[in-house]
Amino acid sequence: MTSRRTKIYFDGGCRPNPGPMEIAVVTGGVAAIDRDIGVGSSLDAEWLALIAALRLARVRGLSDFVLLGDAATVIAQAMGTVRARGVAAEHLAVFRDLAGDGPPPRVRHIGRAQNLAGIALAKRHPR
Secondary structure, three states: OOOOOEEEEEEEEEOOOOEEEEEEEEEOOEEEEEOOOOEEOHHHHHHHHHHHHHHHHHHOOOOOEEEEEOOHHHHHHHHOOOOOOOHHHHHHHHHHHHHOOOOOOEEEEOOHHHOHHHHHHHHOOOO
16 A cells, blocks of 8 residues: 655735734644734745644654645745745745755645635634
8 A cells, every 4th residue: 555645734824914923734634723923924924834834744754745835935935946035034944944954845836725724714714
């Protein structure tokens, strides 16, 4: 039997922007939401969600996983295709330190409607 790659969804946001940040990480149908992560921008929240997703993979000892999010800018910075500046560079340093040596973690962009973490956060703020 072959093992399946674990999908870990991440999303972050704040209301207003900038303002109080919240993040969600979803894997295996279970959402972990943290609403008290400080004040910052929506990009800060997205970065913190990506870092939380990678931490979850590390804590679980996963070797075959993919981090899925809808923040194209953050994903491009994490993958090195777009330069991270300012606070984003600080977040990138944390991400790279957590990633460690060896192959970089797989981080992929998905549409907002497919992001289970984004859906979990949206449920907290009905329109």
